[in-house]
Amino acid sequence: MSLTNTNATNYEAYRLGGLVLFGAAAVILAALSFEHLGGYIPCPLCLQQRYAYYAGIPLAFIAMASASSGSQLAKWLFFILALAFLANAGLGVYQAGAEWKFWPGPDTCGTLQAMPKTTGDLLKGLAEGNVVRCDEASFRFLGLSFAGWNVVASILLFGLSIRAAFAASNRD
Secondary structure: OOOOHHHHHHHHHHHHHHHHHHHHHHHHHHHHHHHHOOOOOOOHHHHHHOHHHHHHHHHHHHHHHHHHHOOOHHHHHHHHHHHHHHHHHHHHHHHHHHHOOOOOOOOOOEEOOOOOOOHHHHHHHHHHOOOEEOOOOOOEEOOEEHHHHHHHHHHHHHHHHHHHHHHHHOOO
16 A cells, blocks of 8 residues: 555644644643642743643644544644744743843742642641742753743744644645
């Protein structure tokens, strides 16, 4: 059995979409693991950077299904996905720049560590509560904070998504 050009481009878009889906799932699972297993409490800006992944995972799945059926919808879904990850990279650059003090972060970017479950927990939290700030890196690996690594991941996912969009649109 040989692949026709249309089948080959469908396969390429599908394969690239799978990489986007796997990559986005890996990034969000890592973020949730750092939060729930590692004890790193995300700031509000960190939580906003997760939106692209939360929306991107089902969107990538739908785009892959569209690509496998040969639908022209796939190219538009992959393009939207690429734009979401590009915007997310911009948000990460903004936070990373604020962490490095290149520019000020948002004035309202701080939160208490955990939501209290009882009145006693509320009073204890107010007494011991640490503010999680968007302009202070809580962790760095190889010189990059979580926001910096989000930029790297978002740019990679942007590139894969845009390649998938072009592969889905290169049909005869």
